[in-house]
Amino acid sequence: MTLKQRTQHSPKVYPPDGPISKEQYLMQVNYYAIREQLITALVGREVSDAERQILALPLRHGGLGLTDPQEIAKTEYKHSTQLTNKLIAKIYTQMLELDYNPLD
Secondary structure, three states, X not given: OOHHHHHHHHHHHOOOOOOOOHHHHHXXXXXXXXXXXXXXXXXXXXXXXXXXXXXXXXXXXXXXXXXXXXXXXXXXXXXXXXXXXXXXXXXXXXXXXXXXXXXX
């Protein structure tokens, strides 16, 4: 799994507003590594927030595709929960309809 895939996976698994997890901490570390080390090395200087947003654009739109994992975290988590809500509901329904008595 590449670094980009890992940073896109974490927001789907952990809610963005909860207590900070190890994965969220690592996502923040990745954000600063991309912003302060990689982009600075590529451009030769620190970039402004506006320039950072331009660099996050896809190549076909004039950027470098260096997405900001913190920006997409809430959207990715929302999409993930929307996609899995039906499955979760089915799992809960099966549990409630299960006629199981451990004493029998």
